[in-house]
Amino acid sequence: MRFLFKTDYEDDIRLFPHSGYVVSYSLLLAVLLIAPYVLSSYLMSQLVFVCIYATVGVALLILTGFTGQASLGHAAFLAIGAYTAAYLQKYNVPFPLYFLAAGALAGLIGALVGFPALRLQGIYLVIATISFAFIVEEILARWESVTNGNEGLRIKAPSLLGVTISRDSPTFYFICLAVLVLTIVGTLNLLRSPTGRAFVAIRDSETAARSMGVNVALYKVKSFAISAAITGFAGVLFAHKLSFISPEMFTLQLSIEFIIVILIGGTFSLHGAVLGAIFIVMIDPFLTYLKDDMPGIIAGIAATFGAGTATAANIQSKVAAFASLNGLKGAIYGIIIMLFVLFEPLGIYGRWLKIKLFFQLFPLYKRATFKRQKIYVKSERNR
Amino acid sequence: MLDFVQQLVSGVALGCVYGLIALGFVLVYKATEVVNFAQGDLMMLGGFFAFTFIGMMGLNYWIGFAGAVAAMALFGMLAERVVVRPILGYPQFSIIMATIGLGYFLRSVAGMIWGTDDFKIETPFSQGVLRIGSLVLAHDKLSVIAATVILCALLWLFFNKTTLGTAMRASSENMLAAYYMGIPVKRVVSIVWAISAAVATCAGVLLAPITFIHSNVGLVLGLKAFPAAVLGGFGSIPGAVVGGVLIGVIESMAGFYLAEGWKDVAPYLVLLAVLLLKPEGLFGLHTRKKV
Numbered sequence: 001m002r003f004l005f006k007t008d009y010e011d012d013i014r015l016f017p018h019s020g021y022v023v024s025y026s027l028l029l030a031v032l033l034i035a036p037y038v039l040s041s042y043l044m045s046q047l048v049f050v051c052i053y054a055t056v057g058v059a060l061l062i063l064t065g066f067t068g069q070a071s072l073g074h075a076a077f078l079a080i081g082a083y084t085a086a087y088l089q090k091y092n093v094p095f096p097l098y099f100l101a102a103g104a105l106a107g108l109i110g111a112l113v114g115f116p117a118l119r120l121q122g123i124y125l126v127i128a129t130i131s132f133a134f135i136v137e138e139i140l141a142r143w144e145s146v147t148n149g150n151e152g153l154r155i156k157a158p159s160l161l162g163v164t165i166s167r168d169s170p171t172f173y174f175i176c177l178a179v180l181v182l183t184i185v186g187t188l189n190l191l192r193s194p195t196g197r198a199f200v201a202i203r204d205s206e207t208a209a210r211s212m213g214v215n216v217a218l219y220k221v222k223s224f225a226i227s228a229a230i231t232g233f234a235g236v237l238f239a240h241k242l243s244f245i246s247p248e249m250f251t252l253q254l255s256i257e258f259i260i261v262i263l264i265g266g267t268f269s270l271h272g273a274v275l276g277a278i279f280i281v282m283i284d285p286f287l288t289y290l291k292d293d294m295p296g297i298i299a300g301i302a303a304t305f306g307a308g309t310a311t312a313a314n315i316q317s318k319v320a321a322f323a324s325l326n327g328l329k330g331a332i333y334g335i336i337i338m339l340f341v342l343f344e345p346l347g348i349y350g351r352w353l354k355i356k357l358f359f360q361l362f363p364l365y366k367r368a369t370f371k372r373q374k375i376y377v378k379s380e381r382n383r
Numbered sequence: 384m385l386d387f388v389q390q391l392v393s394g395v396a397l398g399c400v401y402g403l404i405a406l407g408f409v410l411v412y413k414a415t416e417v418v419n420f421a422q423g424d425l426m427m428l429g430g431f432f433a434f435t436f437i438g439m440m441g442l443n444y445w446i447g448f449a450g451a452v453a454a455m456a457l458f459g460m461l462a463e464r465v466v467v468r469p470i471l472g473y474p475q476f477s478i479i480m481a482t483i484g485l486g487y488f489l490r491s492v493a494g495m496i497w498g499t500d501d502f503k504i505e506t507p508f509s510q511g512v513l514r515i516g517s518l519v520l521a522h523d524k525l526s527v528i529a530a531t532v533i534l535c536a537l538l539w540l541f542f543n544k545t546t547l548g549t550a551m552r553a554s555s556e557n558m559l560a561a562y563y564m565g566i567p568v569k570r571v572v573s574i575v576w577a578i579s580a581a582v583a584t585c586a587g588v589l590l591a592p593i594t595f596i597h598s599n600v601g602l603v604l605g606l607k608a609f610p611a612a613v614l615g616g617f618g619s620i621p622g623a624v625v626g627g628v629l630i631g632v633i634e635s636m637a638g639f640y641l642a643e644g645w646k647d648v649a650p651y652l653v654l655l656a657v658l659l660l661k662p663e664g665l666f667g668l669h670t671r672k673k674v
Contacts, residue, residue: 064476070476070479116655116658116659119658119659119662120658120662121662122475123418123475123479123613123617124613124617124658124662124663124664126418126476126479127609127610127613127654127658128654128655128658130606130609131610131651131652131654131655132655134647134648134651135648135651135652135655138644138647138648141644142644252606256483259480260480263477263480327490327491327492327494327495327499327598328491328495329491330487330488330490330491330494331487331488331491331492331495333484333487333491334484334485334486334487334488334489334490334491335484335488336484337480337481337483337484337487338466338481338484338485338488341470341477341478341480341481341484342466342469342470342481345470345473345477374472375471375472375473376472376557376558376559376562
């Protein structure tokens with residue numbers, strides 16, 4: 001086990017606490033840079049979605065994980081980014097310019113949403129963000145001169161420095177990766193600055209933060225604006241990746257998916273956003289794989305345990321029929337969410353830390369280290 | 384003028400539907416401070432149970448109704464035991480996510496069992512029409528209004544006048560203190576989930592002739608009922624119904640008088656405006672943490 005001896009305040013807020021971080025993250029970066037030349041085009045496409053979802057996850061973490069303001073309306077910010085890009089592209093605005101404009105507009109609208117949200121807490125904030133997302137969705141469907149209504153908008157491949165970048169090319173993946181890495185590094189820097197500490201103070205106790213001199217209103221609006229702006233950037237990439245956008249893509253369902261990203265990944269660290277994004281994006285191909293291969297595998301197992309050929313074939317067809325049931329995916333989705341909330345509220349990253357600690361302390365690990373305390377409900381109305 | 388009255392009445396009927404679902408939200412919140420996003424899906428499931436009893440097994444309407452309510456009350460207790468009890472007291476947002484997960488699960492399972500078609504239940508209220516002057520009122524809508532008023536009154540009396548209701552309010556205020564006072568908190572929470580599932584079933588069955596039953600009806604109506612509960616001030620029983628009626632009336636007026644598209648947005652605009660002026664809803668208590 002490694003012990004860090006801190007001798008100075010700077011040691012506490014380093015981006016890389018020790019050299020191990022530099023090694024492992026450079027390795028990871030190298031793998032990600034080689035990936036497009038190794039992986040199949042389908043997996044590459046999924047990897048681009050992982051980058052986009054992770055960017056939104058980081059944005060949501062700033063707001064929900066670190067400032068403690070729940071939002072079920074982030075699909076709306078994504079839509080604003082996507083539509084801004086599509087609209088400006090029609091007027092031949094270059095890619096870098098409309099990329100920035102999309103983030104700026106989403107950030108501005110995020111700040112505007114942040115103001116009314118100042119007085120709201122908990123469930124009231126959730127419903128206010130849902131309402132906002134509904135209103136945006138409806139505007140997108142009705143403002144036909146700009147958004148082309150329910151028919152949706154086509155968006156051409158972006159061109160950078162005179163070169164057109166196809167949405168399946170490695171270059172597009174590198175752009176998405178760069179946006180993700182920049183977002184993560186920027187967010188890390190933000191979180192170790194006074195602004196980030198104010199966010200965390202607001203999350204932990206608004207009253208305490210206020211009495212320490214934190215301007216709660218200002219920082220809440222800032223948090224909303226930053227989160228929305230990053231989501232707007234992700235929206236541009238999202239639009240380019242799909243090459244077609246319409247209002248029904250940006251529904252409450254998508255907002256819930258984003259929340260699931262950070263919930264499953266872990267809400268207390270930026271790692272969570274990336275891990276959660278990998279989970280959400282990869283669950284689809286994984287379920288398809290299970291659906292195709294599981295019946296054969298189960299029949300094979302049954303055969304090895306002495307079931308006859310006829311029985312095995314019977315089992316195979318029954319499992320296949322079950323696997324192709326309509327809506328099985330939704331049920332699995334629901335079960336996964338419930339299991340995570342019930343048994344691993346710290347998410348995948350929390351589980352990873354526990355496993356890591358187990359090996360670090362190897363013979364001395366105590367199960368009680370992470371035992372959850374019994375919590376009793378105390379009315380939030382009197383808080 | 385007649386148009387206006389007709390729209391008003393149908394808005395009130397629609398609003399009572401929302402109010403009926405919102406009552407379920409409020410009940411659970413009032414007793415455990417849990418916001419149950421699966422409330423609409425409990426309603427959907429109740430509707431399907433009633434459909435199974437009445438439509439498929441051919442039972443009498445009232446017997447089937449009672450059977451569905453009883454079955455759903457048990458199901459509500461089961462859901463509470465499995466999903467909610469282990470995380471009671473955790474941050475509100477994780478409980479919301481758990482119930483969203485439960486909603487996903489119920490929707491898909493209902494879709495797998497009953498299919499994705501629309502179903503209809505034959506009820507004694509399906510056919511008749513009441514005429515007052517030139518005003519036309521369908522019996523099925525009147526039945527929803529009547530049921531909402533009755534249920535609201537009963538629940539209000541239950542919460543404010545009975546010992547069990549007082550115990551529920553006490554355990555929501557401070558669970559540990561309630562334990563110390565000898566209140567069986569676990570049983571109380573269990574009962575409140577049973578009641579809320581039963582109320583949801585009433586909503587589902589009464590709605591069956593109006594909206595039909597399909598596996599997504601809970602999501603659609605739940606998303607309208609939820610603003611209703613918030614508008615009235617989460618945690619207030621009369622507030623839920625008033626909020627529901629307001630949302631219903633606004634929706635039907637906007638659909639009639641304003642351009643297309645306003646109908647779906649207007650309730651949310653009003654909700655945002657109300658939250659701006661009164662962050663705790665119309666009937667919510669304004670409280671501030673004491674330090």
